[in-house]
Amino acid sequence: MPNISMKMLAKELQLSLSTVSKVFTDSHEISEQTKQKVLALAKQLNYVPNPYASSLRKRKSKTIAVVLPDVADSFFSVAINGIESVARDKGYHVLIYLTHELLDRERAILSEFQSGRVDGVLISISNETTTDCHITDMMQRGVPVVFFDRVCEETPTTRITTNDRESGQLAAQHLIDAGCRNIAFLSISESLPISRNRLAGCRQALSAQRLPFGADNVVMCTDDEAENVQIIARLLQRPDRPDAIIASVEKLTAAVYLACKQEKVSIPDQLKVISFSNQNTAAILNPSLTTITQPAFNMGKMAAETLFTSLRKSHLPLKAETLVVPSTLIVRESTGK
Amino acid sequence: MPNISMKMLAKELQLSLSTVSKVFTDSHEISEQTKQKVLALAKQLNYVPNPYASSLRKRKSKTIAVVLPDVADSFFSVAINGIESVARDKGYHVLIYLTHELLDRERAILSEFQSGRVDGVLISISNETTTDCHITDMMQRGVPVVFFDRVCEETPTTRITTNDRESGQLAAQHLIDAGCRNIAFLSISESLPISRNRLAGCRQALSAQRLPFGADNVVMCTDDEAENVQIIARLLQRPDRPDAIIASVEKLTAAVYLACKQEKVSIPDQLKVISFSNQNTAAILNPSLTTITQPAFNMGKMAAETLFTSLRKSHLPLKAETLVVPSTLIVRESTGK
DNA sequence: TTTATTTACGAAACCGGTTGCGGGAAATAG
DNA sequence: CTATTTCCCGCAACCGGTTTCGTAAATAAA
Known part of the structure; x- marks a missing residue:
């Protein structure tokens, strides 16, 4: 009972569930008058849609994963700032995972992404990582990956590095x-x-x-x-x-x-x-x-932007190229x- | 078609969907023999269950949010290490959000948590935060909160601080x-x-x-x-x-x-x-x-442990107390x- | 007036697991 | 040889939105 659902909005307003749903996608099928009524009640009740119901149906989570060797490092922590700023801007959420330089952890972490938990991954590989099959496996399952800083040079996807x-x-x-x-x-x-x-x-x-x-x-x-x-x-x-x-x-x-x-x-x-x-x-x-x-902030930002661009037009896969942001x-x- | 579902496992093995599902919860209703068959195929196909389907039905996301003013700070980045280590241990995922010391952002971030996205929140408040109504609102919606380091002293929940x-x-x-x-x-x-x-x-x-x-x-x-x-x-x-x-x-x-x-x-x-x-x-x-x-690592760790303990036995709400880890x-x- | 079209909304299937309940078969009891 | 229990498993509702399709009413075109 704590959380309110669309169903409750619908019942309150004597509307059908689907009508209410369409209001939130700003569908043209709904009259302006009805939209206002629904939005007013939603605001009044502080309604927030359940993201997981939406993720399940739409098969996209609006969430990305950031996989890092460590966060107690100025480069990575500033890079996170860059990533987060873009993610917030685009309405994405950011899951963070640390490998602590362990390949096994990196594998375990990535293997969980084959189920729709995230729409894409930004990764800076561990120093134990010499093969990329755990990464290409994931890519083949449809999860796009962008490397930043610590990249795999042979993996066919976009890499953000410095010079x-x-x-x-x-x-x-x-x-x-x-x-x-x-x-x-x-x-x-x-x-x-x-x-x-x-x-x-x-x-x-x-x-x-x-x-x-x-x-x-x-x-x-x-x-x-x-x-x-x-x-x-x-x-x-x-x-x-x-x-x-x-x-x-x-x-x-x-x-x-x-x-x-x-x-x-x-x-x-x-x-x-x-x-x-x-x-x-x-x-x-x-x-x-x-x-x-x-350029930690910009590398993080660029990695995120590259990933989001690819996600928006998913027919366009990530090009296997290296984008270089120079150091100073x-x-x-x-x-x- | 890329991801495999329980339905596909079930069809492959001539079993019902519910039987397969029960295998993964290790239900006593399923014979050992059937379990082995299902698990074997699951491993072979590298099956990973869809977390959002599960979250939706079980009404718990196995995810927490960490809300910080900034991550480019040794204290916070080490605290994240502590949080992540516990989360990984307990099978939880960690969403990260940065307020950049802005109360408005803090409010906007927390307001999204009223819909089941996270099971709980660890927060270190911004320096603009002088009222706690956005936090108590969330708590009343059933999202438990643990403060760490930058706490709200009057909010009735657990606080992890140093001396x-x-x-x-x-x-x-x-x-x-x-x-x-x-x-x-x-x-x-x-x-x-x-x-x-x-x-x-x-x-x-x-x-x-x-x-x-x-x-x-x-x-x-x-x-x-x-x-x-x-x-x-x-x-x-x-x-x-x-x-x-x-x-x-x-x-x-x-x-x-x-x-x-x-x-x-x-x-x-x-x-x-x-x-x-x-x-x-x-x-x-x-x-x-x-x-x-x-003690950044331990404060993060303790905050996470406190939250997870409360989540495990959800009838026990978080006590309004301050746990102190001494500095050196x-x-x-x-x-x- | 009839037909074609547009507008606005509802019914229902669906996403992928979870879970209560019911039932058949085999096992044990009476 | 029935009656009861146990063991396994399937059916179906359900979580909360999304989306396709159908349709009644209103409007436009014929």
């Missing part, structure tokens, strides 16, 4: 210009395109200058910050200690600074540091951090002097 | 112990209990020491960082410049550091700073930042020397 390769190149070039000759690249995955492309760009910049860049220059990090501090500390203890570090993702920043403090390595005198990061504390770090800042190099003290 | 008052006191006492006598408190709202309680604790600590703390010592900030920098800069230009600042929320931290840099005020020599913050960059700021760190003072350099 990872150019950014890696830009970062390395910036360090070279600052006089660095032995640059270490901190990675979190060998398979993720963002990692690989940023690394590739970095490598390209170095080889263009005929600077050496071997396997030793690439350091694989983990998901555990304390562990990363140790990994970086060992890097700093090497006889051929690097004179610069590129942190390929935001969450490695703290580990770099902490390892430097621990090993008494001074930034930027002994080591220059640049990080891919959206942290708004970059400017107030000690020293302030030079960053490659990704923000030079601060950590690469200065 | 804001004691934390404010602790922060002030810590500054007093460090020799400060003229403490400024940066607030973001006159009405939010978190702001008021933190301020009250601060005031209490000062009056206990017979130290003055008037209206001038409380500085109201805005939602715009550049503006906040100016506000704080003006504060630092006062003839009776404070010797300490308490930033009552995380997002004020950067403004404080930037204003100090701009005004060439040295932390902690000329000004000690303590901030309510969950930022993991606190330790690598210059100087590292003393924080009151809130982490002393670093910004209050040192």
Whole structure:
């Protein structure tokens, strides 16, 4: 009895259920006079239609899923802002799911979407994800997918990325210009395109200058910050200690600074540091951090807009293309002097 | 045709629809043999039941809403982690909505929940929210609500908070112990209990020491960082410049550091700073930042657990009580020397 | 006046599961 | 050899909107 239904509106107004329903779709079959009566009562009773009844019949949920490795990350949380702003605008609802970088969770989450729960999915894959069959399976079931940031390059759908390769190149070039000759690249995955492309760009910049860049220059990090501090500390203890570090993702920043403090390595005198990061504390770090800042809000927004456009005209499937929103190099003290 | 339904399973196995349905509820009315047959085919075809059909009939959605002012905030993003972990565990789905500190949006969002879209709501109110009628309305429609962090103290439901008052006191006492006598408190709202309680604790600590703390010592900030920098800069230009600042929320931290840099005020020599913050960059700021760190994950987790417990036994409404998870003072350099 | 058309609304099927109830067959009891 | 119970399963109503189709009344066209 708590919630009011169309049936109750209909009975109250001596109208049929279907007439009331048609009022809410603003059908031309209903006279203006009747519409006003129904809408007036609906407003008075604060009527809100049951979304699931509608979803069931219309076979669309007006809901999308956002699947992320983690939300405690400036990039992802700002991207959510972008997504939510578009969704609200278009009248969509947003379900959020976290994989915590686990492929199994990612699979389990996506498998639930084969039943109409969502009209589409925005996903940034986990760093364990090297195959895409769980994603293509879902697409074949009719659930459109748009990747953002952490994409699967071979999956035939739209991908929103930033210019990872150019950014890696830009970062390395910036360090070279600052006089660095032995640059270490901190990675979190060998398979993720963002990692690989940023690394590739970095490598390209170095080889263009005929600077050496071997396997030793690439350091694989983990998901555990304390562990990363140790990994970086060992890097700093090497006889051929690097004179610069590129942190390929935001969450490695703290580990770099902490390892430097621990090993008494001074930034930027002994080591220059640049990080891919959206942290708004970059400017107030000690020293302030030079960053490659990704357009998180716009990437989220664009991913959502792309998906909604495809949903509106569902005969038009998502093109297998990569849309690139460029990042920005923000030079601060950590690469200065 | 893409999605398979129970009807298709039933036809394939020469069983009735209801029999198949009962298999999935593990009904005692169905023989073990039949169950195995149905489950085997379901697994083979990768059958996933339509959640909205079920929601419609059972009048429960297995979905909750999380309503937040913003997600680009360490506290909220970590709290989401806590919420999501519990939700996943209990088989619930999480819809996310952002108010951007706008009461109107908060109202619009909640008004949609009167129709069975969600079984319950977790909310942290906007700083414009001073009345709770949009919330009590929803509760009266049968949608349970649990507040977390930014609560409405007078609304008769469960609230999860941290010990804001004691934390404010602790922060002030810590500054007093460090020799400060003229403490400024940066607030973001006159009405939010978190702001008021933190301020009250601060005031209490000062009056206990017979130290003055008037209206001038409380500085109201805005939602715009550049503006906040100016506000704080003006504060630092006062003839009776404070010797300490308490930033009552995380997002004020950067403004404080930037204003100090701009005004060439040295932390902690000329000004000690303590901030309510969950930022993991606190330790690598210059100087590292003393924080009151809130148990974000556990608060989110507890809010979700409380809601789910109430949902499981729906005859037991949520008690109008406040559950307190204590914060931690982490002393670093910004209050040192 | 008759026929064609438009307008405004209702009846009923439908979306895909859920659930109360009824009944036939086999098993146990009397 | 009946009477009762138990075990399995199907029928059908139901959740709350959506949509197709039919139709009576009003209006236009012939």
